[in-house]
Amino acid sequence: xxxxxxxxxxxxxxxxxxxxxxxxxxxxxxxxxxxxxxxxxxxxxxxxxxxxxxxxxxxxxxxxxxxxxxxxxxxxxxxxxxxxxxxxxxxxxxxxxxxxxxxxxxxxxxxxxxxxxxxxxxxxxxxxxxxxxxxxxxxxxxxxxxxxxxxxxxxxxxxxxxxxxxxxxxxxxxxxxxxxxxxxxxxxxxxxxxxxxxxxxxxxxxxxxxxxxxxxxxxxxxxxxxxxxxxxxxxxxxxxxxxxxxxxxxxxxxxxxxxxxxxxxxxxxxxxxxxxxxxxxxxxxxxxxxxxxxxxxxxxxxxxxxxxxxxxxxxxxxxxxxxxxxxxxxxxxxxxxxxxx
Numbered sequence: 001x002x003x004x005x006x007x008x009x010x011x012x013x014x015x016x017x018x019x020x021x022x023x024x025x026x027x028x029x030x031x032x033x034x035x036x037x038x039x040x041x042x043x044x045x046x047x048x049x050x051x052x053x054x055x056x057x058x059x060x061x062x063x064x065x066x067x068x069x070x071x072x073x074x075x076x077x078x079x080x081x082x083x084x085x086x087x088x089x090x091x092x093x094x095x096x097x098x099x100x101x102x103x104x105x106x107x108x109x110x111x112x113x114x115x116x117x118x119x120x121x122x123x124x125x126x127x128x129x130x131x132x133x134x135x136x137x138x139x140x141x142x143x144x145x146x147x148x149x150x151x152x153x154x155x156x157x158x159x160x161x162x163x164x165x166x167x168x169x170x171x172x173x174x175x176x177x178x179x180x181x182x183x184x185x186x187x188x189x190x191x192x193x194x195x196x197x198x199x200x201x202x203x204x205x206x207x208x209x210x211x212x213x214x215x216x217x218x219x220x221x222x223x224x225x226x227x228x229x230x231x232x233x234x235x236x237x238x239x240x241x242x243x244x245x246x247x248x249x250x251x252x253x254x255x256x257x258x259x260x261x262x263x264x265x266x267x268x269x270x271x272x273x274x275x276x277x278x279x280x281x282x283x284x285x286x287x288x289x290x291x292x293x294x295x296x297x298x299x300x301x302x303x304x305x306x307x308x309x310x311x312x313x314x315x316x317x318x319x320x321x322x323x324x325x326x327x328x329x330x331x332x333x334x335x336x337x338x339x340x341x
Contacts, residue, residue: 002195003131005066008311009196009235009258009279015340017304017312019333020067020135023319024059028326031058042087046072047116053123060132062326063333067133067196067313068124070189072117074139074200077181078148080114082107091152098151100159104174114185118192125193136194138186140201140240141178141219148174157206164215171215179219183226190231198237199223199256205242212246217253224255237281241318248273263317267306279311284332286316292328300335308341 002010005018026032032055036042039051046052055071075093079085083095097106125134147153149160149171164171186197204216224236239260240250251259251274261270261282274280284303288296304314314336320329 001130003066003133005133005313006195006235008313009133009237011277011279011311013277013309013311013341017314017336017339018066018133019314019336020065020069021059021316021320021329022069024063024065024069025055025071026320027322028320028324028329029058029062031062042073043085046076049116049119049123052120053127056120056124057127060128063329065132067135068128069135069198070117070121070124070137070194072120072137074137074144074202075147076113076117077138077144077178077185080109080111080185081148081177081181082109083148093147093152095147095151099149099174100151100163104170104177111184114188117185118188121189121192121194133195134193135196135198135237136186136189137198137200138182140199140204140216140223140238141175141182142207142215143201143203144178144182145171145174145215146203148178157203161206161211164211175215175219179222183223186223186227187230190227190234194234196235196237197227198239198260201238201240201243203242204240204246205244209246212243213249216240216243217250220250220254220256228255235279237313239281245273251275251278258311258313260315261317265317267303271306271310274310277310279313280307281313281315283315283317286318286321286324289316289328289332290321290324292325292331296328296331297335300332301339304336304339304341 004014008018039045039048052071056068060068075085078095086094146157146160149163235257237258237260238254238256241262243250258279261280263283263285267283288299
C-alpha cells in the first residue's frame with residue numbers, strides 16, 4: 001500500500017495533505033550537527049553511506065514526515081563525469097577544471113563515484129516504514145551545467161549564459177552529457193529503492209524565455225521521458241525555481257508528473273494556470289517558517305486552500321533555513337495535519 005505522498009504524486013487528491021520539506025535533513029537539526037562534527041566535511045559525509053543514511057532518516061525519526069529525501073548533493077553528477085569536487089568552508093562547492101577553461105572531452109568519467117549513493121538509498125529504504133515514501137533526486141542539466149562551466153556558484157550565472165549564447169553547440173554537448181548521466185544516476189537510485197524522484201533546477205530563473213525552452217524544458221523532458229519509459233510507476237517532481245510565469249509551460253511540456261512551486265509564485269495563480277489535476281508541491285516561504293508566529297498559520301492555510309481542488313504535497317518554496325527553530329517545524333506540521341479539504 002503506497003504512502004500518502006506517493007499516492008498524491010500519482011494523482012490522488014487526499015483530504016489530508018502529505019508533507020515533507022526540502023533540506024529537511026540538515027543543519028537546523030542538532031542531531032545532524034553532532035554527526036557532521038563527528039564525521040568531518042560535507043563530501044565525506046555524503047560518501048559515508050551509514051552516516052548519509054542516518055542523516056536521511058533523522059527528520060523522519062523526529063517529525064514523521066511523509067517523505068524522506070536522499071541526503072546527497074546535485075554535484076555528484078559532474079563529480080562522476082570527471083570533475084574534481086571540493087566543498088570549501090565559507091565558500092561552497094568548487095569544481096575543476098572549469099569548462100570555460102577546458103573541454104568536456106578532457107574529462108575522464110569516474111562512474112564508480114555513483115555507487116555509494118545507491119548504497120545509501122538501499123540502507124535508507126531498509127529503515128523506512130512502508131508509508132514513508134523515499135525520494136531520490138538529481139540536479140537538472142541547466143543548474144548542474146552552471147557549476148560545471150564556472151566551477152562554482154554565482155549570482156547571475158554570467159559565464160554559463162554567455163557560453164550558451166556564444167557557443168551553443170559546445171554548451172548543448174554539456175547539457176546532453178549531463179542529461180545522459182542523470183538518467184543513469186536516477187535509474188540507479190530507483191533500482192536501489194527510490195519510489196519517487198525530484199529534479200532540482202535551482203537556477204532556472206536566470207534564463208530568458210527562449211533559453212529556458214532550450215536549456216530547461218528540453219533536457220528535463222528528455223530525462224522525464226526516458227525515466228517514465230524505464231520506470232512508469234515512479235513519479236517525477238520537476239522543480240524549476242524562479243521560473244515565474246514560465247512554470248506553466250514547464251508543467252505542460254516536460255512530462256513530469258508533478259511540479260514544485262517556489263515561494264515567489266502566488267499559489268492562486270499556480271492553481272489556476274497549471275494543468276488541471278496535476279499534482280503540485282509547495283510553496284510556503286522558508287523565511288516565514290523561520291519567523292513563525294500567527295502569520296505562519298495564516299499563510300500555511302492560504303497555501304492549503306489555494307490547492308484544495310488538486311493533488312497537493314505541502315512543502316516550502318525552497319529549502320529550510322539552518323537557523324529555523326524546531327518548534328516552528330512542529331507548529332507547521334500541526335497546522336498541515338489538522339487541516340482537511
